[in-house]
Amino acid sequence: MIHDLSKTNSIANRFVAELRDTSIQADRMRFRRNMERLGEVLAYEISKTLNYSIKEVETPLGIAEINMPQNDIVLATILRAGLPMHQGFLNYFDDAGNAFVSAYRKHHKDGTFEISMEYVSCPDLNDRVLIISDPMLATGASMAVAIQELKEHGTPKRIIIATAIATPYGINHVKRSLSDIEIWTGAIDEELTARSYIVPGLGDAGDLAFGEKLQD
Numbered sequence: 001m002i003h004d005l006s007k008t009n010s011i012a013n014r015f016v017a018e019l020r021d022t023s024i025q026a027d028r029m030r031f032r033r034n035m036e037r038l039g040e041v042l043a044y045e046i047s048k049t050l051n052y053s054i055k056e057v058e059t060p061l062g063i064a065e066i067n068m069p070q071n072d073i074v075l076a077t078i079l080r081a082g083l084p085m086h087q088g089f090l091n092y093f094d095d096a097g098n099a100f101v102s103a104y105r106k107h108h109k110d111g112t113f114e115i116s117m118e119y120v121s122c123p124d125l126n127d128r129v130l131i132i133s134d135p136m137l138a139t140g141a142s143m144a145v146a147i148q149e150l151k152e153h154g155t156p157k158r159i160i161i162a163t164a165i166a167t168p169y170g171i172n173h174v175k176r177s178l179s180d181i182e183i184w185t186g187a188i189d190e191e192l193t194a195r196s197y198i199v200p201g202l203g204d205a206g207d208l209a210f211g212e213k214l215q216d
Helices: 012-020 028-047 083-092 141-153 168-177 205-210
Strands: 002-004 052-059 062-069 073-079 097-107 113-121 129-133 158-166 181-188
Touching (some): 028 181, 097 141, 129 141, 141 158, 158 168, 168 181
Parallel strands (some): 002 181, 129 158
Antiparallel strands (some): 097 113
């Protein structure tokens, strides 16, 4: 199931526009905050699909019955680019568990690449809702590998991918690799270059948020 926020007019469009805008990208703090805010919007939209039950809340003047979410959630992200969006989700799902994956694409001279997985930290996932956020779903290769690694820690009842920009190629790759995946995205861009860059995209989210990568 694919949920594309750009199909409905909302404030999310502004956050995605500013994330793409080269004149605004120069302000790293604003870039991080826009990614965080998009994460907050996605968290709110996803919250509508959770399971709820009535809880009685005592007020100074009586008892109020309120529908409260009942799902046990784990928020995951791929370091380092995913951290600002992850924080946006954590602002709303503040009692969630957290998982972190260290993975990167190792490029070869012929334009191909392989996924290098270095580190995974994750709580038990059995019967929990796993929401994994990453700014860009380009080829989907890193995401598919990350989810397979996370599933070593249990079987979630739902797996939700949240991203700022996705491509049809990445969406299809993830759907082929994993069953019963939900994808929530700020926008879908049709073009993916031979070097796996999204066009028009927004550039390298990790570099824009935290500065250029250090050289080995």
